[in-house]
Amino acid sequence: MKNYYSNNYWLIFVYFVLFCGNFKKLDSYEVNCSNVLIGQYSCASPDIDPETQQPRGCSKENKALVNCTTSENIKCKPGTGLDNRNFTIEIPCEYTNGYSFETALLLSIFLGMFGVDRFYLGYPAIGLLKLCTLGFMFLGQLVDIILIALQVVRPADGSYYVINYFGPRLTFLQMNNDTYVVPQEPEAEL
Structure with missing residues (x-):
């Protein structure tokens, strides 16, 4: 019985030495801000133009820019032409002509x-x-x-x-080569 407990103490000691040792704390993490992942940044709500009811700056390519900020400990790599934590991304919009x-x-x-x-x-x-x-x-x-x-x-x-930004807009669902089709199980024969 005594041997069992001494083996457990030894395993606990090894665990603390290997996994809970003195690791260097990361104050920040530098990434290329054009490749940040979802959850590593947050974006401001788009500024809606009252005349078009779309985000300001919506182009004919149906894209608009929105300002985003990385999380606290994530910083943009230098040389990307952006400041330390702020960057812009394109969001989809619908170009209107009045x-x-x-x-x-x-x-x-x-x-x-x-x-x-x-x-x-x-x-x-x-x-x-x-x-x-x-x-x-x-x-x-x-x-x-x-x-x-x-x-x-x-x-x-x-x-x-x-159309009002939250108005009666229809969205047509489309299927293409990137759409995943859930495989159907064959029906059992009786």
Whole structure:
């Protein structure tokens, strides 16, 4: 019995010597701030432009810059052109060119038979065709109301609608080569 306890004390002593020894305390850790990981930094909330309802500086490539700061003990490596802890990253945004979603939808509902909605969005040929055929006998008007409400038809310049930042914006889910598909187990035969 006595031998058992003396072996445990020996193991505890070895553990403290190996794993709890006098290690050098890290005051800071230098990283390349263009490659920091999630959890090593925090970003400020984007500054929302009241006219476009998107982050300020949203480009036609649908990217905006936001200021970020690394965690307390993480510093940017010198020579990156940035100061000690602050850097910027790109966030996704939707470039708008002043076309209002509500205006387009109301024009489609009330004046869609005359093609005013298509003229407003920058499609003059379809607008003229709807004007001459009374909105394709009102069937084209109904289709355009649905397409504009679902935000399938956007302005002709490729921009997005101006919609409140937390408004009725639709996000379409897409699947590509980077999407992971969960394998399904085969059903058991009876």
